[in-house]
Amino acid sequence: MVYLASLAVAAALLVHQVTERWQTSLSEGLTIQVPPPAAADAGGAYTARVDQLIQILREWPGVAHARHLGPAEVSALLEPWLGEAGVSQDLPVPALIAVELAPGAAPDLPALTSELQGVVPGVLVDDHQRWLGDLLALGQSIKIGALVVVLLIILSAVIAVIFLTRTGLAIHQQVISLLHVIGAHDAYIAQQFQIHAFRLGLAGGLFGLSLAAATILSVGAWLRATENEVLPDLALSLSNWSLLLLLPPATALVAMLTARLTVLRSLSRMP
Amino acid sequence: MVRFEEVSLCYDAGPEILSRVSFALDPGSFHFVTGASGAGKSSLLRLLFLGLQPSGGRFSLFGRDVAGLSRSERALVRRRIGVVFQDFRLLAHLNVVENVALPLRVTGQKGQKIHEHVTELLSWVGLADQLNAKPPTLSGGQQQRVAIARAVIARPSLLLADEPTGNVDDRLAVRLLYLLEELNKLGTTVLIATHNESLVARFNHPVLRLKDGSITLERAAYVSSTSTAGTAA
Numbered sequence: 001m002v003y004l005a006s007l008a009v010a011a012a013l014l015v016h017q018v019t020e021r022w023q024t025s026l027s028e029g030l031t032i033q034v035p036p037p038a039a040a041d042a043g044g045a046y047t048a049r050v051d052q053l054i055q056i057l058r059e060w061p062g063v064a065h066a067r068h069l070g071p072a073e074v075s076a077l078l079e080p081w082l083g084e085a086g087v088s089q090d091l092p093v094p095a096l097i098a099v100e101l102a103p104g105a106a107p108d109l110p111a112l113t114s115e116l117q118g119v120v121p122g123v124l125v126d127d128h129q130r131w132l133g134d135l136l137a138l139g140q141s142i143k144i145g146a147l148v149v150v151l152l153i154i155l156s157a158v159i160a161v162i163f164l165t166r167t168g169l170a171i172h173q174q175v176i177s178l179l180h181v182i183g184a185h186d187a188y189i190a191q192q193f194q195i196h197a198f199r200l201g202l203a204g205g206l207f208g209l210s211l212a213a214a215t216i217l218s219v220g221a222w223l224r225a226t227e228n229e230v231l232p233d234l235a236l237s238l239s240n241w242s243l244l245l246l247l248p249p250a251t252a253l254v255a256m257l258t259a260r261l262t263v264l265r266s267l268s269r270m271p
Numbered sequence: 272m273v274r275f276e277e278v279s280l281c282y283d284a285g286p287e288i289l290s291r292v293s294f295a296l297d298p299g300s301f302h303f304v305t306g307a308s309g310a311g312k313s314s315l316l317r318l319l320f321l322g323l324q325p326s327g328g329r330f331s332l333f334g335r336d337v338a339g340l341s342r343s344e345r346a347l348v349r350r351r352i353g354v355v356f357q358d359f360r361l362l363a364h365l366n367v368v369e370n371v372a373l374p375l376r377v378t379g380q381k382g383q384k385i386h387e388h389v390t391e392l393l394s395w396v397g398l399a400d401q402l403n404a405k406p407p408t409l410s411g412g413q414q415q416r417v418a419i420a421r422a423v424i425a426r427p428s429l430l431l432a433d434e435p436t437g438n439v440d441d442r443l444a445v446r447l448l449y450l451l452e453e454l455n456k457l458g459t460t461v462l463i464a465t466h467n468e469s470l471v472a473r474f475n476h477p478v479l480r481l482k483d484g485s486i487t488l489e490r491a492a493y494v495s496s497t498s499t500a501g502t503a504a
Contacts, residue, residue: 178360181320182421183350184377185343268342271324 001160002208002251003215005153006244010216012146013240019139023132030109032057032066032097032116033124049120050095056119057097060112062105069096094124154254161201161258165193169266180270190263194256201255205248212244272298272333272429272460273319279327279484280314288314290484291328296462298428301455303471304464306481312464313357315481316431319462320352321345333428350378353422353459357434359414361406367393367417368402374425392420396450412443419447423454430454432463436470448474 034053037046050068057066069077074093101107109125116123169176179189220235236244273296280289288311296302304312317323318330321337330337332348340348353374361370371389393399396416406414415435422430432451436444448463448470455461462479465471471478478489 174360175362178362178373179377181322181349181354182374182377182425183346183348183352185346188377271322271345 001153001157002205003211005150006212008146008149012143015139015142030099031126034095035122036092052119062107064102065100067098158258161255162262165259165262186267190260193263194260197259198252198256201252205251272296275330277328278325281326287484292486301461301476304479310481316433320354351428353427353430355418355422355432355435357437359418366403371421396420411438429460
């Protein structure tokens with residue numbers, strides 16, 4: 001159960017890590033799409049209009065830097081989707097201008113769009129929020145899903161410990177009855193079970209976490225080896241690993257408390 | 272020490288095992304409780320070590336009304352009572368020393384002091400050479416002596432023995448009774464449930480006789496009865 005919980009928590013942490021990274025990088029910039037030129041308008045006039053757009057952008061409040069992405073860079077961007085053969089000189093591709101915003105800046109995007117469209121009608125100013133919004137919503141769903149999985153695992157663990165403890169009580173009924181007769185407090189009897197539950201929970205938790213760590217590291221290494229460009233690097237930070245390390249003792253504590261409460265409840269029925 | 276006032280006991284919706292029983296045990300006294308099988312001897316002892324709740328009446332132990340005790344207080348009262356069971360109830364996975372030490376461990380005592388105390392007692396009951404033995408390897412008489420040692424290790428004020436001679440021969444039964452008399456001389460109040468009338472006759476102690484849910488006291492130093500009177504000492 002700790003294995004599954006570790007994977008769920010790791011998935012949530014990775015998604016959080018990745019979405020934070022995306023949010024930071026995408027929120028700090030804009031992408032200006034300049035529609036491809038009509039056949040009669042190709043060449044120097046189109047380039048001059050793009051340069052004019054860049055000039056406007058560089059002077060716009062809140063813009064730190066603006067740069068025209070050359071054909072090679074655009075081809076590289078399109079290659080994962082269209083392949084090498086898919087990107088050709090004849091393909092009408094919009095000119096792209098990468099804009100870097102100053103830290104904390106919030107430029108007036110409607111005014112900027114209007115100004116740019118005055119030079120080249122149909123210019124698109126993409127602040128990435130729509131795409132980012134979808135990504136963040138996906139990330140949030142994954143995190144909520146992971147939380148639900150962890151809660152279900154906790155519930156399953158509690159139920160398992162309750163049944164195991166009741167079985168233990170039945171098996172050791174003679175011992176418990178004797179301890180009760182010779183004057184053991186309920187807490188003393190419960191303590192014997194809770195210590196046992198804690199040890200088992202901790203041992204099982206450490207084993208599960210070890211397996212989960214091996215799985216996470218293996219998947220990360222495999223993804224790096226396949227040189228995938230779609231999925232981000234699945235490497236957890238040190239603080240994330242520290243969080244995962246809390247799972248075994250947390251599991252042990254849950255097992256211990258559940259066992260204690262189960263025993264005390266059973267003993268309360270004895271005179 | 273013990274006072275029963277109109278105590279009744281029945282299991283679930285069954286017939287009354289004990290019917291408005293009243294008696295008292297003075298500190299340091301030695302009593303037998305006798306009756307036919309099913310008369311309620313074991314049930315009476317179970318009431319006394321708080322293993323059952325009466326269905327009527329009230330009783331007090333060590334001057335305290337049992338009905339008013341909290342769970343924690345009941346555990347503390349049980350620590351003042353030693354119980355010897357007919358079936359010994361030794362724990363097979365523990366050796367003789369560990370079995371006898373159990374009441375001391377429950378009270379939080381630890382270490383070498385327990386070991387010394389236990390081995391001294393086991394020597395007194397004649398088991399000095401069986402300290403590390405496990406109960407299944409012992410004879411019936413030896414197991415009963417271990418059970419007695421466990422019942423008295425914590426120096427209880429009240430010792431209850433349920434058919435302590437039920438699984439041993441007559442010669443050993445007499446020896447065990449002499450052992451319990453020695454304990455009584457040290458100040459422990461003793462109550463022995465037995466159906467062995469010859470043993471009762473041999474040892475001159477008051478007898479609580481159970482029959483049809485009622486109790487009578489014979490050869491008593493202290494008398495209190497709600498039913499047919501027996502022969503007073």
